[in-house]
Amino acid sequence: MAPFPTLPWTVGKSHRQLASRTLDLVIPRLCFGCDTPLEGPEPPTPRLETWLCRPCQTSLPLIAPPYCSLCGEPYPGDLTHDFRCWNCQDRHFDFDFATSGYRAEGLVRDLIHAFKYEKHYELRGLLTVLLRQSLTDKRLTELSLPTDWLLVPVPLHPWREMLRGYNQSRELCIELSRTTGIPTQNALRRNRSTIAQAGLDRDRRLRNLRSAFSLRPGHSVRGRRILLIDDVLTTGSTAQECARILHRDGGAEKVVVITVARG
Numbered sequence: 364m365a366p367f368p369t370l371p372w373t374v375g376k377s378h379r380q381l382a383s384r385t386l387d388l389v390i391p392r393l394c395f396g397c398d399t400p401l402e403g404p405e406p407p408t409p410r411l412e413t414w415l416c417r418p419c420q421t422s423l424p425l426i427a428p429p430y431c432s433l434c435g436e437p438y439p440g441d442l443t444h445d446f447r448c449w450n451c452q453d454r455h456f457d458f459d460f461a462t463s464g465y466r467a468e469g470l471v472r473d474l475i476h477a478f479k480y481e482k483h484y485e486l487r488g489l490l491t492v493l494l495r496q497s498l499t500d501k502r503l504t505e506l507s508l509p510t511d512w513l514l515v516p517v518p519l520h521p522w523r524e525m526l527r528g529y530n531q532s533r534e535l536c537i538e539l540s541r542t543t544g545i546p547t548q549n550a551l552r553r554n555r556s557t558i559a560q561a562g563l564d565r566d567r568r569l570r571n572l573r574s575a576f577s578l579r580p581g582h583s584v585r586g587r588r589i590l591l592i593d594d595v596l597t598t599g600s601t602a603q604e605c606a607r608i609l610h611r612d613g614g615a616e617k618v619v620v621i622t623v624a625r626g
């Protein structure tokens with residue numbers, strides 16, 4: 364993984380833009396994927412070329428139809444009808460569907476790992492642009508985003524958030540709110556720190572998550588349509604538990620899960 368260039372994020376936005384332009388003249392912007400100097404000025408609105416060179420952009424493992432109509436798992440064949448993948452057979456989900464723009468492979472997996480575990484906070488802008496790819500799912504483009512919807516992040520336990528420095532899902536929500544106008548509500552909290560989900564089978568993941576989440580007092584989602592945000596969706600167990608609380612305890616009307624990547 365290449366080291367990431369950083370900017371002084373504590374200064375104001377206009378100063379930051381000015382600093383960025385000045386730095387462009389002095390220090391070339393480097394691709395976050397391969398360290399190649401990026402050509403031309405920084406685009407006025409954030410997009411992939413703000414951070415990635417052309418070869419790294421084309422290497423991104425984009426998910427294209429067909430994919431599972433419930434969990435977004437891509438299928439390599441040539442299906443034209445709605446289908447459920449093996450992961451979703453005989454399962455009940457409290458979310459309407461989950462969708463991701465990319466597979467959690469290659470550069471996308473490396474960027475997410477650096478953002479979550481290596482404190483590369485400056486990756487939040489690029490990861491939010493990758494997250495926005497999930498909004499191109501035709502089931503979402505047909506809806507009246509953004510006015511009627513809320514963004515809700517999957518919460519981290521306060522101890523883990525303190526150690527990490529931030530909750531990656533909440534940071535994605537804040538950036539996505541800023542660029543789409545969809546408001547964020549930090550409606551869920553994590554009551555206990557669960558053991559890492561990676562390596563657990565589906566049943567053990569569900570047991571591990573039982574009563575891990577609840578509604579945060581003072582936050583109402585009754586009758587609201589919610590985009591639940593996380594970095595990666597693997598088996599869907601975490602998203603399911605959050606969606607269950609939002610529906611059962613919060614009275615949410617609809618929950619759709621969007622993630623940067625499908626694990």
Ligand SMILES: [Zn+2]
Nearest residue numbers: 394397416419
């Ligand atoms: Zn590159």
Ligand SMILES: [Zn+2]
Nearest residue numbers: 431434448451
């Ligand atoms: Zn599925």
